[in-house]
Amino acid sequence: xxxxxxxxxxxxxxxxxxxxxxxxxxxxxxxxxxxxxxxxxxxxxxxxxxxxxxxxxxxxxxxxxxxxxxxxxxxxxxxxxxxxxxxxxxxxxxxxxxxxxxxxxxxxxxxxxxxxxxxxxxxxxxxxxxxxxxxxxxxxxxxxxxxxxxxxxxxxxxxxxxxxxxxx
Numbered sequence: 001x002x003x004x005x006x007x008x009x010x011x012x013x014x015x016x017x018x019x020x021x022x023x024x025x026x027x028x029x030x031x032x033x034x035x036x037x038x039x040x041x042x043x044x045x046x047x048x049x050x051x052x053x054x055x056x057x058x059x060x061x062x063x064x065x066x067x068x069x070x071x072x073x074x075x076x077x078x079x080x081x082x083x084x085x086x087x088x089x090x091x092x093x094x095x096x097x098x099x100x101x102x103x104x105x106x107x108x109x110x111x112x113x114x115x116x117x118x119x120x121x122x123x124x125x126x127x128x129x130x131x132x133x134x135x136x137x138x139x140x141x142x143x144x145x146x147x148x149x150x151x152x153x154x155x156x157x158x159x160x161x162x163x164x165x166x167x168x
Contacts, residue, residue: 002064006111009104011069014057016100019073021050023093026076027086036151038159039083045163046090052165053123059168060119083151084141091134098127122166 002010024046031040061068080086101123108117137154144150 002066007066009107010057010061014054015071017050017054021047023076030080036155038155042158042161045161048163087138091138094130094134
């Protein structure tokens, strides 16, 4: 059985993953409105990933005999006038998520909950990938600057991304 302190922290993270997905879904809609289908698709897939992450927490909490608590998800902040703005926001957000996971790992250690510690390791590895991917796109967009054909090229490249659900 999971203790109440960890249950609350995991519920908080599950709901934060849903909020993260909400940010990416909003970015997808923003790119759709700008007629940038590749960027929109990439962000939509990011929403799917964040939702899948939340579901991993949902199932884990239940498997450990805990109670899942769905909370209010606030609306994402703002619009993103450019692809660079959106991806810089995404990178900043992923860095916040990484910090939250580091805090969860520290809590699992402090509570001597090895099962939760092990569960969280997948997310730690995932965050390395999330930050590297977002940073790579930010760097490409910075190099490209205002070069329209370059933006079109990146849009087409991002459209090739597919969603692969994580293992349960």
